[in-house]
Structure formats: structure tokens, C-alpha cells
Amino acid sequence: MTDTTFRFITDRYPELGKGPIPSAPYISPEYYEREKEAIFKKTWLHVGRVEEIPKAGDYIVKDLECANASIIIVRNKKGEINAMHNVCSHRLNQIAYEKCGNTRKFACKFHGWAFDLDGNLTGVPEEECFFDLDKKDHGLERVACQVWQGFIFINLDPNPSESLEEYLKPMFGCIEGYPFEKMTAGFSWVSEVNCNWKLALDAFQEAYHVAYIHGLSIADAVEKSDNGTMPPLDALCGEYHRRLSLGGNQKSVYGNPKAVTEGGAAAEEALSEAAKTRPISAAALRAAIGSAKHDFPLDALPEGMNWTKSPNWLFDINVVFPDLYLSLRPNYFQCYTFRPTAHNKTRIECRVFYPEMTTAGGRFFLEYMKVALRDVLLEDMSTVERTQKAAETGAKKFMLLQDSEILVRHSYHAVERMLNKNQPKASAEELA
Amino acid sequence: MNLIATLNLDNPVVQLPEAFASLQPFVSLWALDTETARNVQRHAQPMEAIRAFADTMLANMDELIAFVNRKPMSEFDEVDETLLKLLLSLAEVAPAVEFYGQQEVVWGFDPRRFVAEEDFNMKPKF
Numbered sequence: 001m002t003d004t005t006f007r008f009i010t011d012r013y014p015e016l017g018k019g020p021i022p023s024a025p026y027i028s029p030e031y032y033e034r035e036k037e038a039i040f041k042k043t044w045l046h047v048g049r050v051e052e053i054p055k056a057g058d059y060i061v062k063d064l065e066c067a068n069a070s071i072i073i074v075r076n077k078k079g080e081i082n083a084m085h086n087v088c089s090h091r092l093n094q095i096a097y098e099k100c101g102n103t104r105k106f107a108c109k110f111h112g113w114a115f116d117l118d119g120n121l122t123g124v125p126e127e128e129c130f131f132d133l134d135k136k137d138h139g140l141e142r143v144a145c146q147v148w149q150g151f152i153f154i155n156l157d158p159n160p161s162e163s164l165e166e167y168l169k170p171m172f173g174c175i176e177g178y179p180f181e182k183m184t185a186g187f188s189w190v191s192e193v194n195c196n197w198k199l200a201l202d203a204f205q206e207a208y209h210v211a212y213i214h215g216l217s218i219a220d221a222v223e224k225s226d227n228g229t230m231p232p233l234d235a236l237c238g239e240y241h242r243r244l245s246l247g248g249n250q251k252s253v254y255g256n257p258k259a260v261t262e263g264g265a266a267a268e269e270a271l272s273e274a275a276k277t278r279p280i281s282a283a284a285l286r287a288a289i290g291s292a293k294h295d296f297p298l299d300a301l302p303e304g305m306n307w308t309k310s311p312n313w314l315f316d317i318n319v320v321f322p323d324l325y326l327s328l329r330p331n332y333f334q335c336y337t338f339r340p341t342a343h344n345k346t347r348i349e350c351r352v353f354y355p356e357m358t359t360a361g362g363r364f365f366l367e368y369m370k371v372a373l374r375d376v377l378l379e380d381m382s383t384v385e386r387t388q389k390a391a392e393t394g395a396k397k398f399m400l401l402q403d404s405e406i407l408v409r410h411s412y413h414a415v416e417r418m419l420n421k422n423q424p425k426a427s428a429e430e431l432a
Numbered sequence: 433m434n435l436i437a438t439l440n441l442d443n444p445v446v447q448l449p450e451a452f453a454s455l456q457p458f459v460s461l462w463a464l465d466t467e468t469a470r471n472v473q474r475h476a477q478p479m480e481a482i483r484a485f486a487d488t489m490l491a492n493m494d495e496l497i498a499f500v501n502r503k504p505m506s507e508f509d510e511v512d513e514t515l516l517k518l519l520l521s522l523a524e525v526a527p528a529v530e531f532y533g534q535q536e537v538v539w540g541f542d543p544r545r546f547v548a549e550e551d552f553n554m555k556p557k558f
Contacts, residue, residue, distance in 0.1 A: 186554030360500035367523035
């Protein structure tokens with residue numbers, strides 16, 4: 001699939017150019033205001049997994065400062081998932097205070113107005129004292145809400161220009177069928193970070209940093225070329241979305257994605273070096289082989305996974321525009337959102353989902369993998385606040401990108417593209 | 433041996449079977465309920481204590497895994513739970529021992545600002 005007539009991946013995307021990228025989009029409050037109006041209020045935003053609200057009345061509340069909204073996502077009695085603004089029809093109070101819960105109805109704590117799980121107004125104390133009040137006209141404001149592969153998305157545009165499926169299919173139709181629903185053991189971390197949302201996302205959408213920033217932890221898990229570099233297997237850039245495929249060192253516990261669910265030769269390979277150098281990681285893998293509740297045969301994965309068909313494939317990064325990062329391995333996946341709360345503040349929510357383990361040895365392995373991941377995330381996040389501060393000095397108006405950072409380059413262009421589509425105005429270059 | 437274990441009378445320490453007697457001194461420090469508690473403990477303990485814990489766990493690993501894997505986690509009693517919690521703490525200290533040679537992630541983001549959602553409803557029971 002990779003066209004070998006091109007020396008660089010970037011050669012295949014001439015519309016992205018090879019020049020420096022402006023720093024203004026990371027530090028400009030005006031640019032962020034445009035992003036709020038033209039992106040976060042206009043496109044599909046990921047808000048959770050269907051498994052988080054399995055029963056009727058289960059709900060989560062998402063505060064979306066980037067769209068001046070607080071949204072309730074709730075499963076109704078028919079099993080459908082609804083999204084509505086967390087704003088009472090009476091005196092505008094928030095009707096849900098907790099970030100998640102289960103309820104038969106939403107009752108406002110101010111005057112007791114009650115709404116059902118579809119947002120219909122069902123109860124008004126002293127209703128006879130209001131003037132021409134027709135309850136059916138005064139439900140909660142509904143928000144477009146659709147589900148793709150168990151991922152719940154909302155769209156604050158009252159009339160979304162395309163369905164969620166139309167939005168995702170061109171880039172991600174080829175990974176539909178990934179066994180998301182079998183990954184039911186989930187862990188979540190949240191952090192409020194002082195940096196622009198794109199700057200945080202950028203730290204995750206290239207592997208150039210792995211050899212350096214992860215030099216002590218998982219650099220040994222990524223496949224190296226003969227000259228010691230870690231180029232991606234390939235990258236795909238769409239209109240807004242993007243993908244990156246990475247190879248792994250099969251002789252490492254973290255870098256051999258098949259070891260725990262396949263056992264046998266894959267596990268032997270992963271253990272061959274780990275047993276000597278990292279005995280805890282080796283012990284965790286050995287304790288877990290055969291413990292996963294499901295099998296995850298590589299050949300059952302959808303065709304879009306490991307699209308270069310590399311025998312050393314480790315995982316694919318999928319960036320769903322604007323701010324969802326999905327990293328898919330054959331037997332677990334990571335789901336991060338980088339949601340702005342201000343032009344230089346971001347709420348980073350990192351989640352990882354594994355198959356349930358049937359034994360305590362398997363649970364030990366999950367904890368090993370999860371803790372290693374968490375510490376690697378602490379490495380990833382170690383630069384972002386300093387980079388933000390440095391960028392805000394204005395000393396540099398542009399940054400330089402190499403070929404394997406093509407997703408960072410594409411990210412800039414995708415943001416510009418949607419800004420210009422939904423709200424044409426001054427470009428980032430002019431702001432710079 | 434740590435003294436805290438013998439002094440903590442309010443919260444009696446689970447007694448491990450004779451086969452795991454060498455792990456008994458670590459129960460009061462490392463048999464903890466949450467990732468947050470385990471991470472805090474990792475940063476509170478000296479590396480010497482962390483290495484002693486890891487070494488003792490590794491020395492007992494085969495027997496330990498055979499013991500906890502003998503029945504499903506849904507049937508765990510407090511001894512099984514305690515041994516599993518020790519294994520989870522071993523996972524917590526693994527990067528300190530095998531990646532960094534110190535408790536903290538080297539040049540890492542502050543773990544106290546990267547908050548584990550202990551009430552996340554897809555989190556496994558243990």
C-alpha cells in the first residue's frame with residue numbers, strides 16, 4: 001500500500017507542504033475563540049463509551065468549556081442514548097450536579113422541576129400558578145447524539161452538516177469491527193494541564209520523541225531501523241482525520257502485542273530478553289498467559305488495522321478530529337481526549353481498556369501494563385506546560401517538523417481547513 | 433521488618449499462610465486498595481524498601497501466582513485479596529525498579545496532578 005516511489009511520507013501529501021508551522025495557533029486567545037465557534041460548536045465530539053452507561057437512567061455529565069456547554073448524556077428506558085443541555089427550563093439552573101450517576105428522572109434542586117430521561121418536562125410544582133404553561137413545549141434542549149462502534153459523540157450544531165457516520169467512514173470505516181466491546185476493564189485518569197489543546201495532542205501524534213523522552217521506559221518496545229531511528233510504518237492524512245502505524249520490538253513485554261493473548265512463541269519471544277533485564281515485567285506476563293477472557297486472533301482484526309501488514313506491528317494511532325486520540329492494539333486500546341478549557345488550558349482525559357482477566361495473575365499483568373502506560377504518559381506530559389510557556393514568549397514564530405511528525409503538520413492544516421470552512425477569517429500566518 | 437505493622441492496632445493486618453511468611457512484613461505497607469494509594473506509597477518509601485519488597489515478591493513469584501490463580505477472583509477471601517493487592521503494588525513499583533531507578537518518573541509530570549478516577553465505573557473490582 002505504501003508507495004515506494006516517494007522518499008518521504010510527506011511527499012504523498014503535497015497540499016501539506018514541508019515548510020515551518022506557525023506558533024500562533026498555540027498561543028493566540030483570538031485563534032481559540034475562532035476554534036470554539038467554528039470547530040467545537042460545529043463538529044462531533046467524543047463524550048464516552050456506551051459501556052459507561054449500560055442501564056436505563058445511567059448518565060454522565062460533560063462540561064465542555066470549549067463550547068460553553070454542560071451536557072447530560074443519558075440512557076433512556078428504551079435503551080437509547082440521549083444528550084441534552086444541563087440547563088433547567090425554568091430559572092436556568094443546572095439540573096445535574098454529579099459527573100455521573102443513575103436516576104429515574106432529573107429534578108432541579110432549585111424549585112423541583114422534573115424531566116424524564118428523554119428531557120421531557122414532567123413535573124412543575126405549583127403548575128397552576130404559571131401563565132399558559134404547556135409542559136410539552138419546555139423540555140430540556142436536546143443535542144445531536146450518535147454512536148459509532150460504541151463511542152458516544154455529541155454535536156452542538158443544531159443542524160449538523162453531516163451524520164457521525166458520514167464524518168467518520170472515509171477514514172475509519174476500515175477499522176469498524178475492532179473488538180471494542182470485548183475491552184471491558186477500563187481505567188481513567190484526568191488532568192487539567194496549562195497548555196493549548198493542540199500542543200498536548202501533538203505530544204502524542206508522533207513517535208520521533210520516543211527514543212528520547214521514553215528513553216528509560218518503553219523506547220525498547222518500539223521497532224528501530226538499522227540506523228537506530230524509529231520511523232512510523234506509515235501515515236494516512238484525510239480531510240480532517242489522520243492515522244499512524246507503528247512497529248514494535250517483539251522481544252519486549254510492552255512491545256509485543258500478541259504475547260499475553262497468544263502465549264506460545266510470541267510470549268517466548270517477549271520473555272527472551274525481559275526475563276533477564278526486567279524480571280517484574282516478565283513475571284507479570286508469565287502470570288497472565290491464558291487469562292484473558294477472549295481470544296484476539298490477529299487475522300480477525302478489521303483490514304484497516306496494521307494496514308502495511310507489518311509482521312512487527314505494534315499499534316495504530318487514530319486521531320479523530322478534533323481532539324480524540326485512539327490507539328489500537330490487537331488486545332487493548334487507549335482513548336484520550338484533549339479538550340480545551342481556555343486557549344492555554346486543556347483537560348486531558350486518558351483511558352485505557354483491556355479485556356477482563358479471569359485470574360489474579362492476569363489482573364497483575366493488567367496493572368503492570370497500566371502503571372507502565374501511566375508513567376509513560378507522565379513522560380509524555382512532562383514537556384507540554386514548558387513548551388506552552390516557551391511558545392508564549394513569542395521568541396519563535398514557527399516550528400520545524402520532520403517527516404515522521406507528519407500528523408502534527410496535518411493537524412495544523414486540518415484545523416485551518418475547518419476554520420476556513422465554517423468561519424473564514426484571518427489565517428494563522430497573518431496572526432503571526 | 434517494619435515497626436508500623438506491629439503498632440497499627442486499629443487496622444489488624446491480615447495473617448498470610450505459613451508458605452508466604454516472608455511476605456508478611458510487607459502487608460501493612462503494600463496491601464493497599466487503590467492505584468492512588470499505591471502510587472502515594474511508592475513515592476513515600478525509600479528505594480531500599482521498594483527493592484526489598486520487589487525482591488521478596490520475585491523470590492516467591494511461582495508459588496504466589498499458583499496460589500492466587502487457583503480460584504476465580506469472585507471467590508477470594510481476605511488472604512487471596514491481600515496477596516493480589518501485594519501483586520498490584522509490585523506492578524506499581526515496577527517502573528521505579530526497572531525503568532527509573534528512583535520513585536519518580538525521571539523529569540515526569542507531577543503524578544498528583546494526573547488523577548486516577550477511582551470511581552470510573554468500568555474499573556475492575558480489584
